Amino acid sequence: MIKIFTLKWYVTLSFFVVWGIIVSLYKIYYIKDPIMQNGSQCNFSRCCPAIFNGEGNICLLGASCQKPETFQIQDPVNCSRIVLEHHFITSHLSQEEASYPLAYIITIHKELEMFVKLLRAIYSPQNVYCIHVDQKSSDDYKRKVKSLADCFDNIFIASKMEHVVYGGFSRLQADINCMKDLVNSAVNWKHVINLCGQDFPIKTNREIIWYIKSKWKGKNITPGIRQPPHMKYRTDYIYKEQIFNGYAFIYRLNKKKTTPPMELTIYFGSAYYALTREFVQFVLEDARAKALLEWSRDTYSPDEHYWVTLNRLKDAPGTTPNITWEGDIRAVKWAPHVGPSFDGCKGHYIRDICVYGLGDxxxxxxxxxxxxxxxxxxxxxxxxxxxxxxxxxxxLNQTSETIQPHWYLEE
Structure with a gap:
């Protein structure tokens, strides 16, 4: 009986000790610290700098208390209100940017608010933006994206939309569709950059232009290498896209493909790029590019060999045939078994890629x-x-132009 009583007393005491620690932490972080006051509204203007300096432990506990911003479309659409309330920058921020317009291809299928945040981050009135909305997205999602795009002269929806399958040809075709639209744009864009809805910029528009012009001398950027043996399964066999009960997937047939057309050497690299307008025209018109596109229809993830292969042709416009993984298109944290994991993912992994958290x-x-x-x-x-x-x-810190009040994000 004494042993049982002692055990119960120990468990009870431990419970109260743990509870006391929890209450103390709550008082420290949520009551005493001004960052955590006001309950449902975190003061990110104070919290974020500490996080970027790696000193945001207090902020990490309370950072989830603010609800995500929502994007509302009212009927009739009030474009002036959308531009103001969502803080779109409405004039160019330097003469250098005005004289070097960029084109963007953005493929999206979910998280409308994340798309709006990405778009307003990269938006500049001298640029042009082609938005490819996945055909399988809901009608309401498509309507809202189109309503937003219609508020701007330099944003448009791709004239042809694909039912995109992860790893399938449809992803490559989506970019091609936008390229066909962009070459007919009145905007005299210099380079095209492709994005997905889960990207976010690190370099500003001005810094991207500097990077392309100085580091790359205005040429194409397509990081990659000659296709290694362990990646040949992607192009050695025939793959098919399948949609079943609304679920899209790709599967391999036990059937070998023919050799690449026109004796092309296949490379393997990033699906993301920065390409000159002349190269895009080449992609749409050159016989080798057309043949490679047709041959790639039943390969796996053809967007990871198509651009890099064509950019290794020595007579292609803006070609960079001798580079390997140089390019710094994307900062990605891969799962440890896939690639360099650096200091680990502080968010969580999806398909072996880190979805970033505050600690990243x-x-x-x-x-x-x-x-x-x-x-x-x-x-x-x-x-x-x-x-x-x-x-x-x-x-805003980089510009010498007059800053409009609505360009500042609400804190």
Whole structure:
């Protein structure tokens, strides 16, 4: 009986000790610290700088208390209100940017609010933006995206939309569709950059232009290498896209493919790029490019060999045939069994890629890449909020033009 009583007393005492620690932490972090006051509203203007410096432990406990911003479309659509309330920058921020317009291809299928945050981050009135909305997205989602795009002369929806399958040809075709639209644009864009809805910029528009012009001498950027043996399964066999009960997937047939057309050497690299307008025209018109596109229809993830292969042709416009993984297109944290994991993922992994959390932000802003991937608003809203506040401050600090009040993000 004495032993049983002693055990019960010990358990009870331990419970109260733990409870006391929890209450103390609550008082320290949520009552005494001004960052955590006001309950449902975190003061990110104070919290984010500490996080970027790697000193945001207090902020980490309370950063989820602010709800994500929502994007509302009212009927009739009030475009002036959308531009003002969502803080779109409405004039160019330097003469250098005005004279070097960029084109963007953005493929999206979910998280409308994350798309709006990405779009307003990279938006500049001298640029042009082609938005490819996945055909399988809901009608309401498509309607809202189109309503937003219709508020701007330089944003449009792709004239042809694909039912995109992960790893399938449809992903490559989506980019091709936008390229066909962009070459007919009245905007005299110099380079095209492709993005997905879970990207977010690190370099500003001005810094991207500097990077392309100085580091790359205005040429194409397609990181990659000659296709290694362990990646040949992607192009040695025939793959098919399948949609079943609304679920899209790709599967391999036990059937070998023919050799690449026109004796082309296949390379393997990033699906993301920065390409000159002349190269895009080449892609759409050159016989080798057309043949490779047709041959790639039943390969796995053809967007990871198509651009890099064509950019290794020595007679292609803006070609960079001798580079390997140089390019710094994306900052990505891979799962440890896939690639360099650096200091680990502070968010969570999806398909072996880190969805960034607050603890990853210090690492992100130290990277030389143009963009970071990937972000999810519903899963890591505080990380997105801090990232876009840091980015908007960076943009406005670089300009000598008059800053309009609505360009500042609400804190």
């Amino acid at each position: 932000l210090k690492w992100i802003i130290q990277q030389p890449a143009m963009f970071a991937n990937k972000f999810e608003l519903t899963a890591t809203f505080p990380a997105v909020t801090c990232m876009e506040q840091w980015y908007r401050d960076r943009i």
